[in-house]
Amino acid sequence: MYFTEASKLRSVPTSWTNVADEDDFQRTSAGRSWFRLDDLLELSSIVKTVQQTRRQRVK
Numbered sequence: 001m002y003f004t005e006a007s008k009l010r011s012v013p014t015s016w017t018n019v020a021d022e023d024d025f026q027r028t029s030a031g032r033s034w035f036r037l038d039d040l041l042e043l044s045s046i047v048k049t050v051q052q053t054r055r056q057r058v059k
Helices: 024-029 037-058
Strands: none
């Protein structure tokens, strides 16, 4: 968790950090992949939402 410049509390998934214990994906990928498919799909969804919100503000 962290505070933004606007003093809002935010968080990121633990799997995006080095705080959590190594999981099956990390053991299996052995460092060959930095990103999990599920995390990339979630990130894509977040980016689309942000883009849509910005487009609505511009109109």
